[in-house]
Amino acid sequence: MMVILYLLILFPVFLKKYLDYQDSQRNRVYHAPLEPDHSHEYSHHDRNLYYDQKSQDYFDLVVRCLIFCTYDDKKFNYVADCLSLTDIGSDLRIFSDREEIESLFRNKFISESLRLKIEDFKKVTDEVDEEEWFFESLDLSNDERWKKINIAAEDLLTEMNIKERDFDFALYVPR
Numbered sequence: 001m002m003v004i005l006y007l008l009i010l011f012p013v014f015l016k017k018y019l020d021y022q023d024s025q026r027n028r029v030y031h032a033p034l035e036p037d038h039s040h041e042y043s044h045h046d047r048n049l050y051y052d053q054k055s056q057d058y059f060d061l062v063v064r065c066l067i068f069c070t071y072d073d074k075k076f077n078y079v080a081d082c083l084s085l086t087d088i089g090s091d092l093r094i095f096s097d098r099e100e101i102e103s104l105f106r107n108k109f110i111s112e113s114l115r116l117k118i119e120d121f122k123k124v125t126d127e128v129d130e131e132e133w134f135f136e137s138l139d140l141s142n143d144e145r146w147k148k149i150n151i152a153a154e155d156l157l158t159e160m161n162i163k164e165r166d167f168d169f170a171l172y173v174p175r
Helices: 003-029 045-052 055-070 073-078 087-095 099-106 110-127 131-132 144-160
Strands: none
Touching: 003 087, 045 055, 055 087, 055 099, 055 144, 087 099, 087 110, 087 131, 099 110, 110 144
């Protein structure tokens, strides 16, 4: 009888402790890690470090874009089941992201002497509207803008000493 009385007294104490523990766990909020904060309070050095860590990926994307932009209509039709103008248009956005491009210069993936050519390439590709990329309305065999893009991409790849101009589409994932 004494044991039962003892249990009746201790049960509410342990029950309260258990419920308090459950409450504390329920009130705890778990957050997934966030992308770096690019606000003004975020240090310039930390922001550079974030982009610098991804420089190899940015460089691969730039080279891939340039290779795709050297394709004429025949070569493009040959790979059309793996690649679309929409994909190229999306990937070309890297040239608009100042911090990604700056990380390539800062980390010597691209020579500083090519800065003007990179900017010129961006201007040439900007002549094609986003809708034209998206709806694939660019005529690769006759459009003068594509011919300019073709020449500028070829020139940049040569200046960057990129000799291989083919691409393994098994590894291609649009951005």
